[in-house]
Amino acid sequence: MTNPGLRETRLTTALPDHPLRIFTLKGARAGPVLALIGAVHGDELEGPLTLSALMQSLDPAEMAGTLILCPAANPEALAASTRCSPSDGRNLARCFPGDPGGSPTEVLAALIARHVIRPADVLIDLHSGGGPVHCPLFAGYGDAAATGGAARAMARAFGAPVVWRHPAPLPPGRTLSEAQDAGIPAIYIEAGGGIVPPPEIVSRYEAGVRGIMAHLGMLDQRPDPGPAPRQVAGSGDLDHAIMAPVSGLCHCRVDLLAPLSKGDICFDITDLDGRVLASVPAEADGIAMFLRRSRWVSQGDLLMASAHPDD
Numbered sequence: 190m191t192n193p194g195l196r197e198t199r200l201t202t203a204l205p206d207h208p209l210r211i212f213t214l215k216g217a218r219a220g221p222v223l224a225l226i227g228a229v230h231g232d233e234l235e236g237p238l239t240l241s242a243l244m245q246s247l248d249p250a251e252m253a254g255t256l257i258l259c260p261a262a263n264p265e266a267l268a269a270s271t272r273c274s275p276s277d278g279r280n281l282a283r284c285f286p287g288d289p290g291g292s293p294t295e296v297l298a299a300l301i302a303r304h305v306i307r308p309a310d311v312l313i314d315l316h317s318g319g320g321p322v323h324c325p326l327f328a329g330y331g332d333a334a335a336t337g338g339a340a341r342a343m344a345r346a347f348g349a350p351v352v353w354r355h356p357a358p359l360p361p362g363r364t365l366s367e368a369q370d371a372g373i374p375a376i377y378i379e380a381g382g383g384i385v386p387p388p389e390i391v392s393r394y395e396a397g398v399r400g401i402m403a404h405l406g407m408l409d410q411r412p413d414p415g416p417a418p419r420q421v422a423g424s425g426d427l428d429h430a431i432m433a434p435v436s437g438l439c440h441c442r443v444d445l446l447a448p449l450s451k452g453d454i455c456f457d458i459t460d461l462d463g464r465v466l467a468s469v470p471a472e473a474d475g476i477a478m479f480l481r482r483s484r485w486v487s488q489g490d491l492l493m494a495s496a497h498p499d500d
């Protein structure tokens with residue numbers, strides 16, 4: 190059954206088989222415009238599953254404000270179950286603000302910036318570890334002077350057990366940097382990922398979005414974010430995390446959220462005969478936030494990213 194309040198717009202992209210589908214759901218009462226994005230990375234299904242469930246379950250008669258939903262930000266990568274776009278190899282999360290005359294992924298970024306992010310008052314971008322990486326359920330936000338306070342409150346309202354603050358400036362090219370440049374408070378969500386998202390995580394994402402809608406006054410329910418989260422800080426820039434120095438079988442030696450001391454061995458990478466090719470230490474004291482899950486790594490793949498306590 191279709192939600193009678195939903196409206197869909199299909200925007201032409203550089204790839205005729207992969208239009209950008211944008212849905213709007215307008216509440217009965219005035220309120221903020223909340224943009225929700227999923228599948229910026231095509232191997233992260235938590236966003237599309239969460240947003241499709243919300244589109245069926247939300248009743249606009251009981252809602253204030255407007256949702257702009259973009260459940261498949263990179264439809265080509267979603268269809269291929271890949272992190273980046275098969276057509277040009279680009280990572281959509283590095284392409285904002287995009288270029289209407291550029292490569293297919295740059296065109297997508299420009300369309301999303303214009304039709305999803307910039308018309309919004311607030312933004313939530315739903316990610317996950319995808320196939321190769323594991324992480325705890327957390328909400329991340331940029332701590333810019335103009336938007337950091339509102340973003341922090343949204344991150345808290347989501348109800349994740351961990352909140353990650355990224356000091357300004359955010360690295361460029363992201364949905365969050367695009368929003369921040371436009372003065373729009375924005376957060377992103379991450380969770381353990383995997384090829385098949387666990388149903389309980391999708392339920393947590395859906396409840397988290399509803400919690401933020403309650404926080405923003407869009408739903409007539411009492412915000413209930415649960416226990417105070419663990420607060421961590423750090424850049425979170427996965428382009429400058431610890432990468433695999435060699436290719437081989439990957440053996441992780443630490444647990445998510447474990448305290449790390451500089452020099453602790455976090456990964457061994459072995460050859461096919463079991464010989465250790467490289468032992469990879471923590472580069473600083475911290476907390477393990479992203480850890481490689483896949484058991485084979487290629488040289489240059491992300492192994493680990495860490496944060497530090499922010500209490």
Ligand SMILES: [Zn+2]
Nearest residue numbers: 230233316317
């Ligand atoms: Zn992602």
